[in-house]
Amino acid sequence: MISITNLSYFIGGRALYENANMFIKPKDKIGLIGLNGRGKSTLLKIIDGEYTIDAGSVSKSNDCTIGFLNQDLLSYQSDDAIVTVAMEAFKEAVDTQRQIEQLLHKLETEYSDEMVEKLTNLQEKFEQLDGYSMQAKAEEILEGIGFTTQDLHRPLREFSGGWRMRVMLAKLLLEKPSLLMLDEPTNHLDLPSIEWVENYLRNYEGAVIVVSHDRYFLDNVTTKTVEVTQGQLITYEGNYSFYLEEKELRKEIQNGAYENQQAKIRQTERFIERFKAKATKAKQVQSRVKALDRLDLIEEVVDDTAAVNFRFRFKQQPGRYIITLKDVSKAYGSLEILKNSNATIERGDKIVLIGANGKGKSTLLRIISGTEPIEGERALGYNVIQGFFAQHQLESLKLDNEIIEEMKQAGSGKTEQELRNVLGCFLFSDDDQYKKIKVLSGGEKSRVALAKTLISEANFLLLDEPTNHLDFISENILIQALQQYEGSFVVVSHNRHFVSQVANKIWYIEDKQIKEYPGTYDEYEYWRKQQAAITTAPVKTQVTPKVEKKQEAPKNDNNQNRLKSLEKEMKKVEGDMETLQKQKETIELNMTNPSIFGNFNELQKLQQELAIITQKLEVVNKKWDELAETIDTL
The missing domain is CATH 1.10.287 (Helix Hairpins)
Structure with a gap:
């Protein structure tokens, strides 16, 4: 369907891709992975025709249609209802419906056999285009990804960027292109919606390419993995878990071949060095020099894992109870979030707050932090010092500061060397640490803000969607940091792998009450499925x-x-x-x-x-x- 051959693409003097190859077949379900900044989103824009390549070719079959969900769609605005925006996917049917409505209006004052015949033909065409079911299809998909029935006729303009992105996703799914390209679709979805999209994409008739840092999502959707690394596109015939196992095997083989070749090169160089001055060996020396020049060098294995070896300590130990909520109620007008609810956070709790969007997770996080007015009582425990991380804090970073300067302003009292060690843990090399904040990518800014939060003297952390914009390595660093963190925390996240690695308690809001499951996410999921089986x-x-x-x-x-x-x-x-x-x-x-x-x-x-x-x-x-x-x- 699509063939990418010897692709080269340069940004300035740097080769983002060089002689890269990739083939997309009908019904392929591909996970496109790689570190931030390696060119995943760029590749999708190349396939979509938005970017012009420097060398090579991108060939598409004549019947190939492409639907592309990317972050640029966040800025799309419209005064139309979201169900109307989604139905734009049925362009021909919508145009036909509009013509029918205009003709019916005209027939109220004018009448002719010719107009009646035209109306009949348009109605037949509308039926052939399955126009009578297009609204039902649009409503089904919109509700599947989290919109309520009441939301469907609200203007798109009233919704936040994340919800507008969902409408764009619904429109793409309704268009059913032969290739569906999704750039970080789970960033704007809650868990129920993610599970719905997973099921939809598994059964999607066309091909799918997904850029995602949600490994559960990739495992549940994809059947092929393409890694962007060192300017190349490396294909693995399986999902993300298969890729991890296969890559480890390939690394062992490559490392063995690399070491054997290096040993042979050293042996040859020693021979050349030893006999280059002897006339009797001149022919053999020359032969070995030419052999070295012709040698296809095997690349050294690059270890792209990272380990955190810095312990995030604090001076003040809190008491047994961190926060106590008693008879807490919270409502926005007629919308009740909590009603006479109680909850306690104890020292050592690693709580993840999960659930569908609109259930009050962010509201509860603000209630815990003390920034949201409530009815009821919120009691802060003895010696509790809290730190808060949310995506809007990326905007509070001072753009003209160097990274190391920004870290100094966190007020942790750590020495410059300690701060440099922390930045090293968060993948900022010595040279990177002197970069200005304004030149950093979204993922790099997230890492700086997270590092600032973790080095503070806070013994209680509140983290709102901390893995958004983080690649797999950065996410792994955050997991290790939170596993080593000696304080307590509450995290809101829809990233199931991340949640499964850091939580020892699960919170969710149900029937206007804060409910607690006293175990890990995997244990909670097992219990939830058991409960669902009993109920049904x-x-x-x-x-x-x-x-x-x-x-x-x-x-x-x-x-x-x-x-x-x-x-x-x-x-x-x-x-x-x-x-x-x-x-x-x-x-x-x-x-x-x-x-x-x-x-x-x-x-x-x-x-x-x-x-x-x-x-x-x-x-x-x-x-x-x-x-x-x-x-x-x-």
Whole structure:
């Protein structure tokens, strides 16, 4: 479908790509990965035709259509309702509908057979274009990615940038291009919406290229991974997890080949050095010199992992309780976020706050920080010093400061060498540390702001979407820093890998209450799926079976004997149903006990018992149905 051959693209004197190759086939699901600044977004713009290449070719099949979701769409504005904006994907059908409406309006004052015939033809065309279902399709996708039914007819202009980006995503999905290119789509989606998009893209009929730093998303969507590295496009025939394993294997092979070649080169150079002055060896020396010149050099393996070896300490230890919220209520007009809710953050808590957008996560973070007015009580614990990180703090960085100057202004009291060590942990080399803030990318600014937050004397951190704009290496650095951080924190994040690595408690808002799961994200996900399975399981309430009388079949001894046997068996089954139902109710009652709910091992044991009882109950219910049907027939 698309063939990229010997692609070269230069920015100034630097080669972003040099003789790079890549092939996109129909139905490919490709994850495009690489460090920030390596050219991932640039490659998408090259494929889209926005950028002109310096050498090589980008060939597309004649029937190839491209849909491109990129960050530039954040600035798109419109006074139209979002469902109308999304329906622009059906351009021909929308134009036909407009012509029909104009013609109907005209027919109110003018009438002719010619106009009626034209109207009939337009209506047939509209039906062929599936125009009567386009609004339903647009509404389904918009609601799938998080909009409420009430939102659909609100003007696009009323929504924030992230929500406008969702509308653009919906429009692209409705267009169904043969190649869908998505640049960081999960930055603007909450967890339910991410899961919906994952499912949609897995079943998408065309090809997909995704630039993302969400490894769960890549694993769930992609079947091929292309890494942008050292000006090349390296293809791996699998998802991100496959890429990690395969890359490690390739690195071992490449490293072995590199070391063997280097040993051979050193041996050859020693021979040349030893015998270059001897006339008798001149021919052999010359031969080896030419062999070295012709040698295809194997590149040294570049280790693109990074480890944090700096411990983020603070002087003041807080008391046992960090924050206590008591009978907290918060509403915006008629919209209630919290109602008489209680929660406590204790020393050592590593809390991640998850859930759909619009449920009040950012509001709760501001309530915890003390910057949001509330009804109820917020009590700050003894010796608690808090630090806050949010994306808007990138704007508070002083653009004319060098990075090292900006770090000094964090007020941590650390020496310049200590600050340089911290910046080294955050991938800023010695030379980089003297760069001005204004020349940094979004990801680099995020790293500076995060480093400033972590080196402060705060023993309690609040972090709002800290992984946005971070590549995999930077995200890994933040994970390590938070794992080593000796204080407490609350993080809002939709990045499932990040959440799974840093949390020891999960918070979510449900029924206007702050709910807590006392375990890791993976444990929470297992529990959530178990709860969903229990809720949706078709369990019958035990009642005395009532068999309606039908016209009696002719009586005979065999029928009577069989009927008695079946009725006896049914009584036994009913007894089993009653026993299992009581066991189920007992387990469910135990699971609501606060002492058990706070004990993950005990809770998991009860969940397993409940799953077994529920399965047995289903079997017994099915048996009862079969017996009742047979008895009814007899």
